[in-house]
Amino acid sequence: MPYGPGTVLGEILRDEAAEAVVRKYLPRLDDELMLVQLKHGRLEQAIGFMEGLRTDPEAQAALYAELATVPETASGPVPQVRAADIVPAPDYEPADVPIGSARCVQDESATRWRTFELELHGPEHGNPFTDVMLRAEFRCGDRALTAHGFYDGGGIHRIRFMPDEEGTWTFRTTSNARSLDALTGTFQCGPAGSHDHGPVRVHAQFHFRHADGTRHLPVGTTAYAWTHQGDEREEQTLRSLERSPFNKVRMCVFPKSFVYNTDEPPRYPFEGSPESGWDFSRPDPAYFRHFEERIVQLGELGIEADVILFHPYDRWGFSDMGPAADDRYLRYVVSRFAALPNVWWSLANEYDLLWAKDTEHWHRSAAVIRAHDPHDHLISVHNWVELWDNDADWVTHCSIQQTTEATATWRSRWGKPVVVDELGYEGDIEWAWGNLAPQEMIRRCWEGVVRGGYVTHGECRLSGDDVLWWSHGGVLKGESSARMEFMRRILEELPGDAPGIAPLSSSSDFPVGGVEGRYALAYFGSNQPRRRPFSLRPGVRYRADVIDTWNMTVTELPGTYEGDFTLPLPGSSYIAVRLRACED
Numbered sequence: 001m002p003y004g005p006g007t008v009l010g011e012i013l014r015d016e017a018a019e020a021v022v023r024k025y026l027p028r029l030d031d032e033l034m035l036v037q038l039k040h041g042r043l044e045q046a047i048g049f050m051e052g053l054r055t056d057p058e059a060q061a062a063l064y065a066e067l068a069t070v071p072e073t074a075s076g077p078v079p080q081v082r083a084a085d086i087v088p089a090p091d092y093e094p095a096d097v098p099i100g101s102a103r104c105v106q107d108e109s110a111t112r113w114r115t116f117e118l119e120l121h122g123p124e125h126g127n128p129f130t131d132v133m134l135r136a137e138f139r140c141g142d143r144a145l146t147a148h149g150f151y152d153g154g155g156i157h158r159i160r161f162m163p164d165e166e167g168t169w170t171f172r173t174t175s176n177a178r179s180l181d182a183l184t185g186t187f188q189c190g191p192a193g194s195h196d197h198g199p200v201r202v203h204a205q206f207h208f209r210h211a212d213g214t215r216h217l218p219v220g221t222t223a224y225a226w227t228h229q230g231d232e233r234e235e236q237t238l239r240s241l242e243r244s245p246f247n248k249v250r251m252c253v254f255p256k257s258f259v260y261n262t263d264e265p266p267r268y269p270f271e272g273s274p275e276s277g278w279d280f281s282r283p284d285p286a287y288f289r290h291f292e293e294r295i296v297q298l299g300e301l302g303i304e305a306d307v308i309l310f311h312p313y314d315r316w317g318f319s320d321m322g323p324a325a326d327d328r329y330l331r332y333v334v335s336r337f338a339a340l341p342n343v344w345w346s347l348a349n350e351y352d353l354l355w356a357k358d359t360e361h362w363h364r365s366a367a368v369i370r371a372h373d374p375h376d377h378l379i380s381v382h383n384w385v386e387l388w389d390n391d392a393d394w395v396t397h398c399s400i401q402q403t404t405e406a407t408a409t410w411r412s413r414w415g416k417p418v419v420v421d422e423l424g425y426e427g428d429i430e431w432a433w434g435n436l437a438p439q440e441m442i443r444r445c446w447e448g449v450v451r452g453g454y455v456t457h458g459e460c461r462l463s464g465d466d467v468l469w470w471s472h473g474g475v476l477k478g479e480s481s482a483r484m485e486f487m488r489r490i491l492e493e494l495p496g497d498a499p500g501i502a503p504l505s506s507s508s509d510f511p512v513g514g515v516e517g518r519y520a521l522a523y524f525g526s527n528q529p530r531r532r533p534f535s536l537r538p539g540v541r542y543r544a545d546v547i548d549t550w551n552m553t554v555t556e557l558p559g560t561y562e563g564d565f566t567l568p569l570p571g572s573s574y575i576a577v578r579l580r581a582c583e584d
């Protein structure tokens with residue numbers, strides 16, 4: 001078949017003659033950023049991103065006509081072979097292997113919302129990653145939860161579980177491997193530790209809290225590839241996070257290939273190599289062991305790990321493994337990480353750039369996660385341009401890439417919490433998305449929270465090196481993180497029983513959020529009024545604070561205010577006003 005508008009761009013670029021034609025019309029393919037984003041899409045999709053060509057039908061027709069002249073004898077598109085799923089055989093071990101004969105190592109006790117593990121010393125012949133089916137049913141009273149096992153190499157199979165109830169738990173395994181089947185036992189679950197609050201859940205429709213009821217106000221950051229940088233920089237990242245205001249980190253399971261991300265990672269997720277290819281049926285346990293260690297370390301700092309399962313910035317083939325391999329990978333990752341209390345599942349970073357995956361893929365992936373996660377961690381899908389349909393019942397919250405002015409609209413549209421996970425990056429790199437002034441970064445953050453959402457920080461500061469927090473982690477170099485710490489303190493001073501900020505009705509030209517009749521937070525952004533009128537419900541007296549969100553000061557105004565009144569303001573940008581009802 002000749003090349004045409006529906007041919008995947010990456011296939012065209014594997015043909016020297018066809019590549020020459022395309023590059024003649026699409027010179028921006030010399031831009032590495034553009035190529036990484038477009039290579040998995042169809043040629044007609046790539047044209048949609050090209051200034052000039054996308055609005056020039058004559059040039060498009062000329063491109064398609066010239067491309068059609070490439071001789072069919074040229075090395076054409078490589079057909080993609082989609083491997084079928086591997087179904088474990090019922091007779092993985094011979095009939096003379098005693099049932100339940102594997103050695104089981106376990107603790108006799110656990111604490112609530114901490115990981116409990118069964119370590120099973122069992123078979124390793126064939127391919128235990130795909131040949132062995134293993135799960136366990138955990139019971140406490142009338143409740144029963146199923147956790148799935150995974151192979152950790154060296155003949156070790158593990159099943160992890162996070163008990164959420166104090167008391168006596170029992171377990172029983174089921175497996176097609178006779179030695180791993182019908183293992184039983186008990187353990188006692190004691191009370192949670194003082195810092196163990198359990199997984200984060202959606203609360204009061206638009207907000208979050210931990211399983212023990214502790215309010216969670218996400219103030220996140222992005223460090224996509226920080227776990228793929230080597231121990232020295234990763235430990236540096238953890239030290240930076242410990243000193244930071246952030247309580248959530250967006251991070252990719254797979255390594256990243258993109259601008260400022262050209263080094264090979266120290267380890268890979270599957271057996272194989274970039275030169276010889278990958279065996280997607282054999283995960284590298286050391287890779288995933290390392291990643292989970294970093295999740296655990298984040299948990300010790302009180303930080304949630306927003307685990308990104310797929311992303312398009314890939315030169316190794318992990319973004320397009322095929323449906324069977326995708327599902328197998330998800331089963332492995334979820335079975336391995338689901339018992340960690342601080343995990344959130346992000347199905348994708350920029351799902352709409354993963355052109356090899358259709359809408360059905362994301363729904364199928366969510367079903368795989370739900371089937372293998374007995375602890376029901378939060379799950380979302382992050383966009384590039386086209387917002388995901390967050391009406392899907394498995395979506396717990398909206399993860400959005402845009403600026404924050406429409407936060408209240410998204411909140412109303414989907415009736416779910418809104419987390420603007422990518423609103424731009426403070427920085428000084430050449431790309432517009434990564435060179436926001438810190439003042440603009442903080443303006444967008446305050447716009448988001450006052451409108452009833454939550455926001456995520458990002459930073460692309462060069463400052464003498466090419467180590468960018470946005471991807472590598474390392475050291476926070478910008479000015480916005482300190483202002484986000486200030487913002488977090490303001491948020492944590494909400495009334496204790498309030499789940500979070502809700503948008504409040506306002507006839508003014510500035511957003512107001514808070515708790516109706518008790519608390520209001522107005523934000524003026526880059527405007528700089530000297531005074532502003534307010535109109536609140538009569539009968540409630542308020543104390544007023546002027547908050548300078550950039551200089552990080554709070555100035556309480558004298559007296560109290562009720563009904564209609566005008567407040568004096570400093571006439572500078574990035575000012576907020578906080579009104580708190582007086583307690584008689």
